[in-house]
């Protein structure tokens with residue numbers, strides 16, 4: 001137990017000392033009322049080379065990356081998120097996520113503009129129906145800031161002149177006609193950029209479809225634009241339970257005091273919160289960084305949900321880390337810290353196979369009578385398998401490493 005922790009159990013402020021307000025040194029004359037207003041944050045986004053160079057000395061590679069980004073995924077960074085960048089460190093993990101570099105222009109043979117083949121399983125524009133009982137609904141093509149490794153960079157930010165407007169009416173008609181869908185995941189773009197009224201309309205309309213049980217929102221707004229999580233927005237969300245939310249954070253520094261408060265408002269609204277991280281080279285590819293992140297998430301009442309191997313999206317090769325690194329991170333968490341803090345490591349299968357769990361191997365041997373396995377410390381244990389009498393299980397077949405095209 002930490003003795004320096006000034007928090008008290010009574011107020012639920014345990015661990016508060018690990019959260020810091022976003023430094024506002026770049027906007028010394030923005031009054032707090034402006035800074036705290038999400039509309040001001042959106043209006044003052046850094047979205048051009050000139051705006052960026054006014055506030056930070058770019059490396060030559062970043063400069064070329066920004067120029068190149070005009071033809072693909074746009075540049076946009078909220079003042080809140082920009083203020084977390086260490087301007088004296090060209091390898092800053094916040095900077096790497098949102099400031100493009102020349103590496104983005106590099107084409108790799110395995111890269112794709114639609115790496116997980118969403119278009120192939122999209123029955124109507126703006127809706128992806130890949131799994132039996134749930135769908136992904138793309139509600140907008142805009143985000144508060146653009147992640148350089150975005151798997152949907154072909155659609156968002158008005159990239160490549162492809163003007164994507166989700167066909168909401170068509171998507172809703174599809175959902176009404178498909179009684180097997182019980183779970184709708186609102187994504188985009190970022191659904192929380194829609195107005196309170198529009199969001200209320202979409203959620204209400206989905207709620208009116210009897211077979212839809214479960215609604216969830218995927219959003220990075222609590223991290224990019226925590227000011228958007230207003231009491232009014234929470235009042236809208238509260239009407240549509242059971243509503244869950246997945247946020248997206250990669251590095252512990254993203255969890256500022258403002259973000260913690262925004263997440264607290266969502267949790268107090270009764271929204272169970274999960275986090276999705278993407279494993280990114282030079283951002284969070286170490287056990288130490290991920291452990292600090294997942295611990296801070298638990299303090300924010302957010303359950304780490306998925307850790308993604310970076311998709312094969314065009315121009316993201318420099319951000320991808322080896323699959324073995326993800327396994328090492330999971331092994332370094334499991335058993336060493338709270339089970340609630342351990343996300344599931346997945347690869348979203350190229351070509352559209354969905355999210356597949358990739359796990360460290362704990363099983364050493366298995367036959368009809370026993371299973372032999374190791375624990376997190378490497379100690380080996382045996383468990384006698386209670387196979388039904390007279391119905392002994394056959395030993396597992398030899399693995400057949402067939403690659404299905």
Ligand SMILES: *Cc1c(COP(=O)(O)O)cnc(C)c1O
Nearest residue numbers: 128129130131134135136185355
């Ligand atoms: C990720 C995803 C979902 C949701 O998957 P869960 O594992 O249930 O979180 C649904 N549809 C598509 C197309 C997805 O990519």
